[in-house]
Amino acid sequence: MGQSFADLYFYNPAMKFLELLGLAERQNDSLLCVGLDPDPARFPGRFKNDTSKIFDFCAGIVDATRDLAIAFKPQIAYFAAHRAEDQLEKLIAHIRKTAAFVPVILDAKRGDIGSTAELYAVEAFERYGADAVTLSPFMGKDSLEPYLKRHNKGAFLLCRTSNEGGGDLQAQRLASVIGQPMLYEYLAGLAQRAWNLNGQLGLVVGATYPAEIDKVRQLAPTLPLLIPGVGAQGGDAAATIKAGWRGSIDARGNRHTTAPVIVNSSRAILYASANDDFAAAARLEAIRTRDLLNGACHAAQAGR
Numbered sequence: 260m261g262q263s264f265a266d267l268y269f270y271n272p273a274m275k276f277l278e279l280l281g282l283a284e285r286q287n288d289s290l291l292c293v294g295l296d297p298d299p300a301r302f303p304g305r306f307k308n309d310t311s312k313i314f315d316f317c318a319g320i321v322d323a324t325r326d327l328a329i330a331f332k333p334q335i336a337y338f339a340a341h342r343a344e345d346q347l348e349k350l351i352a353h354i355r356k357t358a359a360f361v362p363v364i365l366d367a368k369r370g371d372i373g374s375t376a377e378l379y380a381v382e383a384f385e386r387y388g389a390d391a392v393t394l395s396p397f398m399g400k401d402s403l404e405p406y407l408k409r410h411n412k413g414a415f416l417l418c419r420t421s422n423e424g425g426g427d428l429q430a431q432r433l434a435s436v437i438g439q440p441m442l443y444e445y446l447a448g449l450a451q452r453a454w455n456l457n458g459q460l461g462l463v464v465g466a467t468y469p470a471e472i473d474k475v476r477q478l479a480p481t482l483p484l485l486i487p488g489v490g491a492q493g494g495d496a497a498a499t500i501k502a503g504w505r506g507s508i509d510a511r512g513n514r515h516t517t518a519p520v521i522v523n524s525s526r527a528i529l530y531a532s533a534n535d536d537f538a539a540a541a542r543l544e545a546i547r548t549r550d551l552l553n554g555a556c557h558a559a560q561a562g563r
Contacts, residue, residue, distance in 0.1 A: 270359040276390045276413030276459065279362045280483065280519060283329045286360060288514070290504070290556070291549040292485070293324050294366070294525025295333040295350070299341065301530050303537045313338065314346040316537075318353050320529060323538040324545045325358035330521055332485075334366040351388050362390040364485065364521075368417065370395030372402045380405040384412055391415060393463060393485070396446060400454055410457050413483075416450055418475060419443040421465025421488035443471065444478055451479040461485055464503070466522065469495065472502035476518065480505070483519040489548070496522065496548070500555035501562070508560050514553075524548050 274282075284290065297313045299306070306312040321331060331354055338347040351363050365387055369379040383392040383406070391413030392406060406414045419429050429443040436445060450460045462479060464472050466488030475484065484503045489496050505518035528548070532540030 270355045272388075273411055275411045276362060277483065277519075279360060279390055280329065280413075280521070281516070283361045284514070284516060284519070287326055287328060287549075288553065289327055289329045289549045290500070290520055290522050290552045291328055291545060292330040292332050292364070292521045292523040293320065293328045293528055293545060294487070294523045295320065295331055296337045296525045296529065297343075298337065301533075303532065303534050305535060310341040310343060313341060313343045314349050314353075317346075317350050319538040320541050321350070321354055322357060323542040324528070325354075325361060327542070327545045327549050328358070328361050330362045330364050331358070332364045332366050332523055332525075334525075348387060355388070362413075363388070364391045364393065364413075364415065365389035366393050368393050368395050370397055370402055372398055376402055377405040380409065384409055391461070393417065396450075400449075403454060403460075407457055407459055410459070413459050413461060415461040415463050415483075415485045416446065418446050418450070418462040419464045419468055419471040421467045425465070444474060447475045447478040447482075451482055455482070461521075463487070466495065466499045469498040469502045472499060476503050476505065481518055483521060485521045485523065487523040487525075489522050489524050496551045497555040497558060500552060501559045504556060504559060506556070508557060514556060522548075522552055 295317050297317050299308050299310050302316055306316050333347060338344055354363055365383050367383060371379060383389045393415045394403060396416040403414060406412065419425065430441050432439045432441055433445055447462060450462055454460060461483035462475060463485045464475050466486045486499055486503060489499060499522060503520040506514055506516035508514050528541045528544045531544040
């Protein structure tokens with residue numbers, strides 16, 4: 260068997276996040292983001308409840324899906340809670356070695372200002388070497404600036420999240436703004452224009468709210484959307500793609516994306532099997548989900 264593209268490609272830390280994302284989409288023909296939320300209580304038999312095996316479990320998932328993913332998204336709390344930050348560092352280094360062109364989005368949801376935000380940026384981009392990070396924008400533009408100083412990195416702002424209580428704030432209307440947009444709508448506009456000085460921003464929008472995905476896409480027509488909620492959370496893949504993805508598919512079946520979506524699935528892939536075949540089962544679930552998303556792109560194009 261000859262060498263694959265992944266075997267020949269070396270990670271270039273100077274490559275901009277969106278360039279890396281586009282490369283992964285083309286090479287893996289995928290919009291699927293594999294979420295890495297390791298819960299030792301749910302690990303398969305030989306790893307079960309063993310926090311020292313977090314890297315081994317996650318590396319097995321990465322190895323099984325590296326040619327199927329547009330991105331990997333480790334959730335930092337699942338590592339930190341088990342004092343496994345060193346295993347997270349090792350895992351991201353492993354991704355660099357075995358899936359070099361697949362970007363890493365560190366799901367940290369940081370939201371602070373000044374020197375604290377600067378240190379969070381150092382943590383995400385220098386300690387862990389992530390390509391992008393999730394952020395809470397509640398404290399405003401200056402809370403984003405330490406991350407945006409690194410022009411090759413990306414940042415995804417929480418916008419319309421998939422949890423039931425997200426609407427407590429995100430769906431409130433702003434009486435002081437012309438047109439009285441909801442907070443998440445106003446945020447989408449800021450991210451598309453005033454805050455997006457270096458073209459680095461994206462938005463987090465939950466798959467459980469396809470109508471809101473469509474609204475965010477109208478307000479932020481070019482930004483990448485990170486969309487959790489497909490899989491165990493019950494989000495509809497076809498509705499998600501129809502609402503958020505913009506692009507075309509040529510006669511050869513090649514997808515040309517103008518407005519990216521990164522559709523995350525975590526538990527459905529990670530825990531597709533409770534046995535020693537967990538990696539093989541994860542691969543089958545990842546293939547199923549990737550193909551479902553790709554089919555939804557064809558359906559979306561046909562319906563427009």
